[in-house]
Amino acid sequence: MKQIAEDFGFNAIRLAKACDDYEIARPPAGYWQKLEYGKAIVKPPLSVDRFGPDAIASVGICKQVGK
Template structure:
C-alpha cells in the first residue's frame, strides 16, 4: 500500500479505503513480513462477480471512484 500510494502521491490509507470500498482483496497486516521470514500465509480465492475486466478504480487526493467500461 505504501509503495503504491507513494507512486501516485496519495496516502496509503486512501488506497486501503478504495480497496475495501471496491471489494478488492488486500493482504492482512503482517503478510509480507511473514513471507520475508519464511512463514506460511493463508490465501483466499479471489472473486470478480462485481466488475468487468476493463473497469478501473481511480484514486486521487479527493477520494476514489470506479470507471466502468
C-alpha cells in the first residue's frame, strides 16, 4: 500500500481509507509476513454487491496551501 500510494503521490492512509470507502479488498495487517514465512492465509471472497465491474474508484489529491 505504501509503495502504491507513493507512486501516485499521496499517503498510504488515504489510499487505505479510499479502499475501505469503495469496499476494495486489501490485505490485513501481517498478511505479507505470514505469506513470506509459509503460514496459512485466509482470502475472503470478493464482493461486487455495491459497485459493478465497470465502476471507477478515484482518490483525490489534497495539497496544502501556504506551507
